[in-house]
Amino acid sequence: MAYQHLLTDRQGGVERLTLHRPDVRNAFNDGMIAELTSWAGVLAADPGVRAVVIAGAGPTFCAGADLTWMARTVDYTEAENIADAERASAMFRAIDSLPVPVIGRIHGAALGGGAGLAAVCDIVVAEEHAMFGFTEVKLGIIPAVISPFVLAKIGRSAARELFLTGRRFPAAHALDIGLVHTTVAPEHLDTAVDAVIKEVLGAGPQAVAAAKQLIADVWNAGSLDDAMQLSARALAARRVSAEGQDGLRAFLGKRKPGWSAS
Numbered sequence: 420m421a422y423q424h425l426l427t428d429r430q431g432g433v434e435r436l437t438l439h440r441p442d443v444r445n446a447f448n449d450g451m452i453a454e455l456t457s458w459a460g461v462l463a464a465d466p467g468v469r470a471v472v473i474a475g476a477g478p479t480f481c482a483g484a485d486l487t488w489m490a491r492t493v494d495y496t497e498a499e500n501i502a503d504a505e506r507a508s509a510m511f512r513a514i515d516s517l518p519v520p521v522i523g524r525i526h527g528a529a530l531g532g533g534a535g536l537a538a539v540c541d542i543v544v545a546e547e548h549a550m551f552g553f554t555e556v557k558l559g560i561i562p563a564v565i566s567p568f569v570l571a572k573i574g575r576s577a578a579r580e581l582f583l584t585g586r587r588f589p590a591a592h593a594l595d596i597g598l599v600h601t602t603v604a605p606e607h608l609d610t611a612v613d614a615v616i617k618e619v620l621g622a623g624p625q626a627v628a629a630a631k632q633l634i635a636d637v638w639n640a641g642s643l644d645d646a647m648q649l650s651a652r653a654l655a656a657r658r659v660s661a662e663g664q665d666g667l668r669a670f671l672g673k674r675k676p677g678w679s680a681s
């Protein structure tokens with residue numbers, strides 16, 4: 420599918436998505452939000468994909484909401500503004516719930532919704548000089564639609580400090596709070612992303628999807644009893660699956676399982 424604000428590239432089971440509005444540092448406008456939502460919907464239904472990498476074109480990963488576009492929303496009615504925010508929420512949710520590992524490749528800066536995008540990635544690799552920030556309060560707004568995803572990722576304590584100050588923080592701090600998983604020198608960014616892809620391709624694709632679903636289900640479980648029940652069922656289903664049986668027998672037989680790409 421052709422997009423105006425996104426570039427996509429598929430090599431084998433790896434889908435690489437590049438945010439492509441470099442002149443405005445890949446800021447989200449309504450068009451890009453619609454395209455990202457649609458892209459995530461298509462991908463979620465594609466059994467051929469095993470990993471996704473999200474990157475940004477130009478000098479920066481993503482500068483968050485397009486402030487020129489957002490300034491125009493002063494003329495929207497309250498209902499229009501709510502509908503607009505809900506479309507952005509739906510976009511973050513669509514990426515958050517993709518059934519394959521989503522790897523964030525962060526360079527330059529990830530600010531506001533750009534940091535929110537990092538939060539909905541499963542594994543985030545950042546160049547060590549990258550800068551992060553939930554900077555919305557500095558603009559008189561709040562990090563609202565990203566908050567469910569960011570809070571789930573970094574917890575309340577870090578969010579209270581970062582949401583309330585809006586301060587920019589370095590990749591090292593993003594690593595400390597769990598927003599980022601690996602930091603590397605800029606020249607090693609792609610190698611580090613490729614290493615994550617290799618790990619993912621060495622795992623059972625249905626097991627990876629089930630593990631991602633398990634995290635969401637346990638997080639959303641109403642009680643420990645519910646979590647224990649659903650996790651036991653999830654494991655039982657994997658044990659008897661063709662993929663689970665292949666994985667276990669491959670180990671015992673000292674061979675590679677059928678899904679292994681390496």
Ligand code: COA
Nearest residue numbers: 442443444446478482483484485486487528530531554555
């Ligand atoms: N929305 C709209 N335009 C943006 C933008 C945004 N969020 N962020 C940057 N731009 C535009 C700038 O206005 C500038 O436009 P111009 O060339 O017409 O002057 C262009 O992108 C380049 O920005 P610049 O600041 O010169 O680039 P930089 O590489 O030196 O710095 C950032 C990049 C992302 C660090 C910096 O642009 C920035 O801090 N942006 C604001 C991010 C922000 O507060 N986001 C929160 C949104 S809720």
